[in-house]
Amino acid sequence: MIKFYLFTYMLKTSVIILFTFFVVSCSKPKTNIIIILADDAGYADFGFTGSSDILTPNIDKLAFDGIVFNNAYVTASVCSPSRAGLLTGMYQQRFGHECNLDSDVNNSFDPNQITIAEALKSKGYHTGIIGKWHLGDKKQNHPLNNGFDYFWGFISGARNYFFNKDEAINTSIKSVMENNTYTVFQGYLTDVLGNKAVNFIDKHSSSYNPFFLYLSFNAPHTPMQAKEEVLEKFKNNPRKTYASMMWSMDQAIGNVIKKLKSDGIYDNTIIYFLSDNGAAMSNGASSFPYKGWKGNQYEGGIKTPMIMTWKNKIKSNSTYNGFISSLDIFKTSVSIAKVEDSLTSKTDGKNIMNLIINPSIINEDLYWRKDKMASVRSGNYKLIRLNNINTVLYNLKDNFYEDIDIKNANKYIHDSLLKKLLLWEDKLINPNWVENKDWNIVTQMIYEDLMSNSKIRAKSPNDLKRNQL
Secondary structure (H helix, E strand, O other): OHHHHHHHHHHHHHHHHHHHHHHHHHHOOOOEEEEEEEOOOOOOOOHHHOOOOOOOHHHHHHHHHOEEEEEEEOOOOOHHHHHHHHHHOOOHHHHOOOOOOOOOOOOOOOOOOOOHHHHHHOOOOEEEEEEEOOOOOOHHHOHHHOOOOEEEEEOOOOOOOEOOHHHHOOOOOOOOEEOOEEOOOOOEHHHHHHHHHHHHHHHHOOOOOOEEEEEEOOOOOOOOOOOHHHHHHOOOOOOHHHHHHHHHHHHHHHHHHHHHHHOOOOOOEEEEEEEOOOOOOOOOOOOOOOOOOOOOOOHHHHEOOEEEEOOOOOOOOEEEEEEEEOHHHHHHHHHHOOOOHHHOOOOOOOOHHHHHHOOOOOOOEEEEEEOOEEEEEEOOEEEEEEOOOEEEEEEOOOOOOOOOOOHHHOHHHHHHHHHHHHHHHOOOOOOOOOOOHHHHHHHHHHHHHHHOOOOOOOOOHHHHHHHOO
16 A cells, blocks of 8 residues: 555656646747848948947947957848848858849749748747848748738839838839738838837737748948937938938847847847848948949958847857858757758858857858859858959958969968868859840959059949940
8 A cells, every 4th residue: 555655656757847847948948039130331440349330239249248259251242142142051152042133034043942931930930021031032932921921112123212202103122011912101111121020920929830020221331321319419411311221220220139139038039130242333432441232242241240140149249260051050040949950051151159158169161152253262262263264362361351462472372272272162053144245245354453452443334334444
């Protein structure tokens, strides 16, 4: 009889322990994930990267709360391919998304690729994109057909920041949509995107299932449009419109952070912040002190200001000086969410958390290619190749401005990097499309001038016509 009661007691105790473990395990909140992407913002144009005239207090606070990556790169120097790499965690050249989209309807994202939204959705995440898409306008390219549960934004690469009443009648890829339906908005678009992000968080913050939000601003991409009251704030700034657009984006991000904190989920939310490429020549952005800009593979075109905040896991006010790629965001996120390897085995990035914890794990080599222009960074050295006819080699440790070509004195290093680049290219497919003829001419001229440290002859096809080059 004693044995029976002892057995019953032990059984009940075991059940209680197992039940407690089950409840605790089930009640443990999963980590939310947010990617905040700026558009054509310059590396130098944030307080946390040293700016004094472009004010970004909320982004700076985000940087202080997490880790700043001093050597972070995107996979392309222009909008659409950079986003394709970010969302798939793969070098986009592997599936032909090498050049920027133009008006040709045949140019679009390969829907057979698995996006970060699809991967996270497999683990129960609510997925949403607010803002710019720029991965094609075919039905199979729509965000809702690529892993996102919710979409509020526009399909094209740019649009006006204020609503035009004609849009309600004449819809286009620049028109704003909510899911599959064209819609209207009131006010300034950057503000609206921030508010829509807050609404998305509000809807899902109390859910057991976590959320993934891709907040893809079009600021500070052209057209250069800002609110009058913000322009007044920066009236004495030589870059007042650009500064105003950056300020509005920063305020929208501040509202998102405020919402996360008020809902008690900020500490268990991973927030990545970066820009899709370097400073554009057309919006007043600056990539100082780096050479180059949007559209080329010099540091000013591919280096990005990047932050990762996760209060529960990452020490505040941290920095990391090793190489980081935008490809790593996919790998990091799916690793934390414990997504099955079958959905992520083709990715190229590394888990950032492993890089932070174990400095011996490094991103050894990073690669870029757009049509005939390609480059590789390996350690301190970077090789840029133009159209298979010219190469330059830089030591970025000694010459981060990339104006001293050392290939003649370092033939072994030059040949080694060129071989690495060729081996990487062997794994790629041909571009599914190329940019138009005029842009190809201008791009080649820009590279020739940058490589020879000469005056830039043309920055756009309009310059070709204007100067009859």
